[in-house]
Amino acid sequence: MNLYDLDAERNILSCVFLENDVIIEGNRVNLCADDFFYTQHSIIYTYMKKLYDTNIGIDPVTLRSELEKNDMLEKAGGISYLAGLTALISVSDNVSFHMKIVKDLATKRSIKDLLSNTTKDIKKLDSKDLLQFSDDLKATLFDSGNVEDLIIDVSTIAPQVDDVGSIQTGFSAIDSATGGGLNFGTLTVLTGNPGSGKSTFLNQILSNAMSLGFNGFLYSGELSYQMSLDWFCKTVANPNHLSSCINSFGRYTKVTPEGREEILNWAKDRLFYYSKDATADEINLVNAIEYAAIKKNVKLFILDNLMTLECSGSDKYEKQIIAVKSLKNLAKKYDLVIILVAHSNKSSLLNREPHVFEISGASEIPNLADYVFKATRENSEPETYILLLKNRITGIIKKKLKLHFDSDRKRFFTQGKSELQKDYGYSPKLEQGSFL
Incomplete structure (x- = not known):
């Protein structure tokens, strides 16, 4: 050479x-x-x-x-x-x-x-x-x-404006504790045992972000396109686009064809899924996120979940650290909001006092995160509790939010039910025409 x-x-x-x-x-x-x-x-x-x-x-x-x-x-x-x-x-x-x-x-x-x-x-x-x-x-x-x-x-560093920008979650208590939502340039880790309501919680954050004008991206290592999209549509749908059905397993709710069409038209060029044909390793995922951020103007990325990623490294812990570091760098580089799902470890079931190191996998993961949330269900009740375990931005932690669940709407809601009744704005607004 x-x-x-x-x-x-x-x-x-x-x-x-x-x-x-x-x-x-x-x-x-x-x-x-x-x-x-x-x-x-x-x-x-x-x-x-x-x-x-x-x-x-x-x-x-x-x-x-x-x-x-x-x-x-x-x-x-x-x-x-x-x-x-x-x-x-x-x-x-x-x-x-x-x-x-x-x-x-x-x-x-x-x-x-x-x-x-x-x-x-x-x-x-x-x-x-x-x-x-x-x-x-x-x-x-x-x-x-x-x-x-x-x-x-240091004399060459431009001053930072007071408001760096954020994406509101749609849950007022969380937005208040985080200083107005999840800040751009941050990595959030959501943990919790299976069945604790993590996917539903994330669907509502995604829907709320899109209603505010932000494009979204979803990687699901567990659900098919159809299952993931069906769940999303049920979360977004207004009551007039939901119908009650009965099969051999009992009563269930589905989105009407008209509602599904309107939701998909609303989501066109605004919501993107990671391809099931692509290997889910950190190289492909990083490339996909960079492309979506630059070319598709995506600001919110939800990755469900860490354990399904195939990353380089000598063991599973090193692989996880490599992946999470890459995600953190992307969030800072492009001012993104990245939410990563990670299951809780087995020892978390024995802990009376929740803490950030309940995350299954490498202990460095919570250190890299800007926010850590934990979803829990107590006493087999339909309610889910969201606990803020880490908050690098405002310092407020141990904030606990109780969410009720509506099985028909596939939504969580607080006591005021404003989240349950929220219109995410997918239906076209009809304007009164003039007869003159």
Whole structure:
């Protein structure tokens, strides 16, 4: 592999002709003449900087004059080579990128030479020599402009607005405790034993988000498309689109064909499911989330559940950590709200006092989460309790919300029943026509 880039080097020099202040950007990334692989480019950049430092404009005429004065014109490629550089590009927008390429390759050449020279005498080196080699290696790396990108001066950080934005859950007690809903850029973990109402709770959060104008995404590792969509439609449907039916198992409720059609029209280009044909590993899932966030403007992602993801790693705990870290990074990078379902571990049944480490799997998971909720059912009652176990945003925890369940509507509701009666807005609004 060649550790040089002819085009990048030539483009930098061309940019200096186009806009002399490009030299300032070179100084910022510590670009030196020696960083150029080609000797003529190193010479040209040296005399370009000399002209700039003496407040002389840099163009083919002034540069040629300076090179001739120092008997360096032929070594720099001659008049024709300088003229060729001026016609390479018309804008300097990408010069910083080209400089980083050249600087990075120069650093790698230096490391290669350092390693080569050290390898020859490796048997003769003592501990002191090896420490000196380590220091030389670090010094070479620190000279790279890429390393400087790892830190930032606090004076360059823009102030944060008071309201970073959030998606309301639709449950007033939770929205109040979290400061207005689930903040953008956060990862939420919802835990609880099977049958505790997690899926219903999430369906209502998803429906509420869509009623507020946010697009949604759902990954379900357990339900088919049809089962998941049927549950969603029942949650969203208004009473006029629900019908009561009876089969051999008893009475049940279904959404009318008209209601289902209206809901699907409402959800078109707004709600997306993860493909059942795709492997559910962290690479595919990350790619799907990035695509949905950028191309489909999705802001709310619900992933049900962690145990069904097939991730890389040597064991199941490492796999989970890799997956959750990837999700947390995505939430921060694209200002998303990501909700991840994780089952409770067996020991949680014995705990009288719920805590965040009841989550089944790696103990690092709750540490990565911004919010942790637990869904529970007590004494075989139809009510579900949602307990806020962690809240990194406002600090309010141990908030307990009691939810009643309506089996016909497939909805939870509080004592005020406002959630049960909520119209999510999927039906087209008919306007009174004029008879004049």
